[in-house]
Amino acid sequence: MQWKIRCSVILILLCMASMPVNASLNDGESGGRLYFSCDSDDNCQLTPVPTGEEIVTGSVQANPLMTESVSIEFDMIPSQTELAVLPDVLDELFIDLRVQGDTLGVYTPEMEVKLIIGTSVTTLESEQSTLPTSGEGTGHRWTDEPLNLEQGRLLWPDDVxxxxxxxxxxxxxxxxLxxxxxxxxxxxxxxxxxxAAKDVDEPTSALQPKSTSLEDVHYGALVGDDSDCWSFTVESNEIMRILIQWEDVPLELQQSNGVHRLRTSKGLQVAAPEVIIKAEGDEVLTNYRWRALDPGDYVFCLNGQSARFQPYIWSGVYAVESSGPTDSSQFEGKVEYDAQFFDFSTGEETELSTQNGIVLFPIAGVLLFFGAQFYRPSTSQRLRMFVFAPSVAILFLSGVVSPLWTIADETPSDSEWTLNELLDERVQQLWDVSSPVTPEATMIEHVGATFGIRNGESLNLRLEIDSAYERADGRWQLLIKGIEDIRLDQLVFNQISDARNGRLVDGxxxxxxxxSIISTRALLLDLMMLEALLVVDDKPTNSIHHINTAMIDTSSFGSLSSPTWATRPAGIDDASWKRLQTSLYPERITVSLCDCALDLLDLQVDYSKQFDEGDAPDFNALEESSGIIPHSGPVALIAFLFCAAVVFNDEYRKRKAKNLAESYASANSIWTSVF
Known part of the structure; x- marks a missing residue:
C-alpha cells in the first residue's frame, strides 16, 4: 500500500513538473489561451492549463425589486513575463455560467465581463437567455470581439x-461557474x-563601459532609456565601420536607428560619421563609417528611449565594403516612383483629354439656325412638333448642356485633393507622427492608414488621366498623368527641410x-495601391476622374514594424481587399538613407509576381467626369442629322410645291388664251 501511495505521489509530481509554470501571454502555439481556474470560491486565477476546482457555486436570495450582483475576479498567475503585442480582436471568450432558478430551470443570466490586459480595458456584455437550457447549451460565447486599444497595444512584463x-x-x-x-x-x-533573455549586455553604462574587441560580435537589447556602452582599442585604419543589425520589432517599440555616440576614452566626441541606414524587409541595418580614425581607446554607446525595446547585433570592421549602397557614390541621387510596375495590356490604347469647350460655339450657331426655323411656315406641323422640336431639344442638351456639365465636373472642388496635394498631406502626416513623443497607438493608426485616410474619413481625389489601355479581362487600366515623374526623395527631404526651417541639427x-524610412515605404505602397485600383469597366472618354469614398477599418498588411493598407474604401468588401493586399504587396522593399555631404535616399523594390488582372476589385467610387447625357457626342450628331433632315425635307417639299404651283399657273394661262 505504501509503495502504491509513493508511486501516486511521484506520478502527481511528474505531471505537475511537466505543466507550464509561465502563464505569460506570448506568440507560442497556445500562448494566447488562458483558462478560468479557482482553488476555492474566493481564490480564482487565469492559468495556462486547466487546474483547481471543476465548479464553484453559490446561492443568492434576490427578487425583482432587490436584485443581487455577483462579482468574480481572475488574475493571471504567474504574472506576465514577456513583452507582447495585443491583437485587434479577441478570438474567443467562453464563460460556462449556469443559474438554477425556482421556476425557470437552468439559464444563463445577463453578464458583463471586463478584460484588463495591460493598458487595454475592454467590456463585453451578454443578455440573459430567455428560455431554460440543457447543461450543454448554457454559457455565453464571444468571438472576434474588438479589443479597446486606445491606450496602446503593448503588454509589458508585470502588467496586469x-x-x-x-x-x-x-x-x-x-x-x-x-x-x-x-x-x-x-x-x-x-x-x-x-x-530579460535578450538583454544580455547588462550591466553596462556610459560611466562603466564593458571592455571588448571592436571586431567581436555583440548581442544585446536596448530596453527603455538604457545606455549600452563598450570600450575598445582602434587600430591604424583607412576606413572603420560599425555595423548594427536591429531585430524586427513592432513600430512603436523601435529604438532610434540614427547616430549613436563614439567618443575617446577621455570623453571627447569623435567627428560625426557617414551614416547609412538600410531598411530591408523588416530588418534595419545601420552602417557608421569613419575615415582614417586615429588609433587609440574609444567608447561606443547605444542610447535608448523610454518605453522602447529593440534587440541588436553589432560588430566593427576595418575597410570592409558591404552589399548595397555603402557610400554616397553608390546612391543614384534620385528616387522616382516606378509607375506601371504591372502591365496587363492587350495592345489597344486610347489617349484622353478634357472636354473641348470650343465645339460649343458652332453648335450654338447651329441651334440658332434651327431655332429660326420655328418662325417659318412648315409643310408638316406633325413632323415639326414630334420630330424636329425633340431633336432640337436633344441637340441642345447633348451639344451644349452636357458639355457644360462636363466642364463643371472637371473643375477642381474645394473638398478635393490633387495627387500632389494628397502626397504632400501624407508626408506631413507621417512627419508629425514620427516624433518620439507621439503615442504608439496614434503612430500605428496614421502610418497604417491607406493614403493616410483613417477610419471614418473620406478620400476625395481628383485625378488627371493621361491615357488608358484595355486589359486582358476586358476592363480598362487608367494611367495617371505625371505619376512616373514623382520623386519620393524630394517629397521626403523637402518635408524635413520645411519642418526644420531648412536646417538639420546633428545630422x-x-x-x-x-x-525617412516609414514615409518612403508608405508613399511607395500608397501609389502602388492607387494604380491597382484605377480600373474601369468601360472605355473612358474623359481624362478627369474623381474618387469620392469613405474609408473604413480593415486588417492591416505587412508586418508589425511596418503596417500598411489598414483602411479600405467602403465600397470594396473585406475579402476582395485582403486578396488585393496579399497579391500586391512586394516581395522585398529596401530603403537606404545616407547621412553624407548631401543627404541621399535609395529605394529598391522586388515587386510581387502574384498580382494579376483578376486581383483588382470593382471600385465604384472611381467616376469619370461626364455630362448629363452619356455619349453626348454621338447623341448630338444624331440629333443634328434628324434636325437637318427635317429642314431639308421641309425645304424640298416647299420647293416641290412651288414648282407645282408655278406649273399649274402656267398651264392655266395657256388655256385662257385659247378660249
Whole structure:
C-alpha cells in the first residue's frame, strides 16, 4: 500500500513538473489561451492549463425589486513575463455560467465581463437567455470581439492581466461557474519577446563601459532609456565601420536607428560619421563609417528611449565594403516612383483629354439656325412638333448642356485633393507622427492608414488621366498623368527641410531616420495601391476622374514594424481587399538613407509576381467626369442629322410645291388664251 501511495505521489509530481509554470501571454502555439481556474470560491486565477476546482457555486436570495450582483475576479498567475503585442480582436471568450432558478430551470443570466490586459480595458456584455437550457447549451460565447486599444497595444512584463465577471439575478437562485477547461479566453498574439533573455549586455553604462574587441560580435537589447556602452582599442585604419543589425520589432517599440555616440576614452566626441541606414524587409541595418580614425581607446554607446525595446547585433570592421549602397557614390541621387510596375495590356490604347469647350460655339450657331426655323411656315406641323422640336431639344442638351456639365465636373472642388496635394498631406502626416513623443497607438493608426485616410474619413481625389489601355479581362487600366515623374526623395527631404526651417541639427536624428524610412515605404505602397485600383469597366472618354469614398477599418498588411493598407474604401468588401493586399504587396522593399555631404535616399523594390488582372476589385467610387447625357457626342450628331433632315425635307417639299404651283399657273394661262 505504501509503495502504491509513493508511486501516486511521484506520478502527481511528474505531471505537475511537466505543466507550464509561465502563464505569460506570448506568440507560442497556445500562448494566447488562458483558462478560468479557482482553488476555492474566493481564490480564482487565469492559468495556462486547466487546474483547481471543476465548479464553484453559490446561492443568492434576490427578487425583482432587490436584485443581487455577483462579482468574480481572475488574475493571471504567474504574472506576465514577456513583452507582447495585443491583437485587434479577441478570438474567443467562453464563460460556462449556469443559474438554477425556482421556476425557470437552468439559464444563463445577463453578464458583463471586463478584460484588463495591460493598458487595454475592454467590456463585453451578454443578455440573459430567455428560455431554460440543457447543461450543454448554457454559457455565453464571444468571438472576434474588438479589443479597446486606445491606450496602446503593448503588454509589458508585470502588467496586469485580469478578467472580472459580474452577473445579476432577480430571483432566488443557485449559480454554478464551470471551470477546469470549460471557461477560457483565446487571443492570437502575433509577436512577443522575452526582454530579460535578450538583454544580455547588462550591466553596462556610459560611466562603466564593458571592455571588448571592436571586431567581436555583440548581442544585446536596448530596453527603455538604457545606455549600452563598450570600450575598445582602434587600430591604424583607412576606413572603420560599425555595423548594427536591429531585430524586427513592432513600430512603436523601435529604438532610434540614427547616430549613436563614439567618443575617446577621455570623453571627447569623435567627428560625426557617414551614416547609412538600410531598411530591408523588416530588418534595419545601420552602417557608421569613419575615415582614417586615429588609433587609440574609444567608447561606443547605444542610447535608448523610454518605453522602447529593440534587440541588436553589432560588430566593427576595418575597410570592409558591404552589399548595397555603402557610400554616397553608390546612391543614384534620385528616387522616382516606378509607375506601371504591372502591365496587363492587350495592345489597344486610347489617349484622353478634357472636354473641348470650343465645339460649343458652332453648335450654338447651329441651334440658332434651327431655332429660326420655328418662325417659318412648315409643310408638316406633325413632323415639326414630334420630330424636329425633340431633336432640337436633344441637340441642345447633348451639344451644349452636357458639355457644360462636363466642364463643371472637371473643375477642381474645394473638398478635393490633387495627387500632389494628397502626397504632400501624407508626408506631413507621417512627419508629425514620427516624433518620439507621439503615442504608439496614434503612430500605428496614421502610418497604417491607406493614403493616410483613417477610419471614418473620406478620400476625395481628383485625378488627371493621361491615357488608358484595355486589359486582358476586358476592363480598362487608367494611367495617371505625371505619376512616373514623382520623386519620393524630394517629397521626403523637402518635408524635413520645411519642418526644420531648412536646417538639420546633428545630422540624422531619430525623427529624421524614422520618418525617412516609414514615409518612403508608405508613399511607395500608397501609389502602388492607387494604380491597382484605377480600373474601369468601360472605355473612358474623359481624362478627369474623381474618387469620392469613405474609408473604413480593415486588417492591416505587412508586418508589425511596418503596417500598411489598414483602411479600405467602403465600397470594396473585406475579402476582395485582403486578396488585393496579399497579391500586391512586394516581395522585398529596401530603403537606404545616407547621412553624407548631401543627404541621399535609395529605394529598391522586388515587386510581387502574384498580382494579376483578376486581383483588382470593382471600385465604384472611381467616376469619370461626364455630362448629363452619356455619349453626348454621338447623341448630338444624331440629333443634328434628324434636325437637318427635317429642314431639308421641309425645304424640298416647299420647293416641290412651288414648282407645282408655278406649273399649274402656267398651264392655266395657256388655256385662257385659247378660249
Amino acid at each position: 492581466v485580469r478578467a472580472r465577471i459580474v452577473f445579476t439575478v432577480d430571483r432566488p437562485s443557485t449559480w454554478e 464551470h471551470l477546469r477547461g470549460a471557461s477560457f479566453l483565446e487571443l492570437d498574439i502575433a509577436w512577443s519577446e522575452n526582454v 540624422l536624428d531619430e525623427q529624421i531616420v524614422q520618418f
